[in-house]
Amino acid sequence: MGNDDKEQGNTPENAGPGEAPPAPRQEEPPTLEQQIEQLEKLEKDKRDLHDRLLRTAAEFENFKKRTKKEAEEASTRGREQLLKELLPAIDNLERALKHAAPGDPLAVGVQQTEKLLLQALEKFGVVRFSSVGKPFDPSMHDAIQQVETAEHPPGSVAQEFASGYMIGQRLLRPAMVAVAKAPAGDTSSVQ
Numbered sequence: 001m002g003n004d005d006k007e008q009g010n011t012p013e014n015a016g017p018g019e020a021p022p023a024p025r026q027e028e029p030p031t032l033e034q035q036i037e038q039l040e041k042l043e044k045d046k047r048d049l050h051d052r053l054l055r056t057a058a059e060f061e062n063f064k065k066r067t068k069k070e071a072e073e074a075s076t077r078g079r080e081q082l083l084k085e086l087l088p089a090i091d092n093l094e095r096a097l098k099h100a101a102p103g104d105p106l107a108v109g110v111q112q113t114e115k116l117l118l119q120a121l122e123k124f125g126v127v128r129f130s131s132v133g134k135p136f137d138p139s140m141h142d143a144i145q146q147v148e149t150a151e152h153p154p155g156s157v158a159q160e161f162a163s164g165y166m167i168g169q170r171l172l173r174p175a176m177v178a179v180a181k182a183p184a185g186d187t188s189s190v191q
Contacts, residue, residue: 048118083126090117091162108129125168131157140164142174152180
């Protein structure tokens, strides 16, 4: 054996044929302080992991709630868009009925069709509201003109060109109206 062999020692890699590798060196058991330190580290790791798990579970619950809310909002927007697209057809049926001769069989059919459509809308929470004679409310009415009239007080709805509709407690479409104003020369409202 040369100097190099002495420096390398008798390891499994350099053990000669028939030589047994040396027995593994036995390490000393950890001291009580080392064991306590290791236990405290494991406890801290456990708490950190538990906290991360709780945060992940909370984030997942928030994600599920947010996703459900977004899906409901998308469904509501889609339903409202479809309902808004149907309203002009109902307006036209209403106009046709205003100009139809009384007792006209075609008008009766149009009236029944309008009634069926309004009933279908009611199943989705959509109701038509009337505005004539009520005070003008910019959140419910879309004023397209003013008319001089003594029939209605100034600032109230004198005519309705298209009905307004509510869906639940929300406005689906404002009513298109004419707002009353005092006739020219009428000084009874000005004092």
